Amino acid sequence: MTIIKRLPGLPIERALGVISGRWKAVIIHVLLRGPKRTCELEQQIPSLTQKVLIQQLRALEEHGLVYRKVSADDTRCVDYGLTPLGLSLEPLIVQLQKWGEHHAEALGDTERLLPCEAVVRPVPKTAKK
Numbered sequence: 014m015t016i017i018k019r020l021p022g023l024p025i026e027r028a029l030g031v032i033s034g035r036w037k038a039v040i041i042h043v044l045l046r047g048p049k050r051t052c053e054l055e056q057q058i059p060s061l062t063q064k065v066l067i068q069q070l071r072a073l074e075e076h077g078l079v080y081r082k083v084s085a086d087d088t089r090c091v092d093y094g095l096t097p098l099g100l101s102l103e104p105l106i107v108q109l110q111k112w113g114e115h116h117a118e119a120l121g122d123t124e125r126l127l128p129c130e131a132v133v134r135p136v137p138k139t140a141k142k
Contacts, residue, residue: 031076048094
């Protein structure tokens with residue numbers, strides 16, 4: 014199954030096809046802060062099942078937005094991070110968030126807006142030695 018073959022030819026539709034989906038933008042948002050292990054992504058996005066997380070990460074990887082790095086010491090440890098192409102989405106993700114806020118304001122629907130923290134947990138603070 015090749016996802017890229019199913020992308021539309023129009024550039025705007027292609028862009029939307031690559032980042033659309035319930036969790037892709039949220040995953041990208043989290044990875045903009047740096048590479049994460051699968052378990053860290055699961056902790057930070059608790060509403061997301063492991064199965065869906067892996068599906069979304071694979072799709073993002075196939076589109077060239079995410080890289081997957083298996084630890085040399087332990088093949089069960091896998092890190093995911095954004096490629097330069099994925100990192101180039103940061104201004105778009107910020108603008109989409111602002112536009113979503115603007116849209117809600119224009120339609121008088123701001124009471125339904127949720128802060129990002131409602132879906133994405135903050136990074137746990139590590140204990141200092």
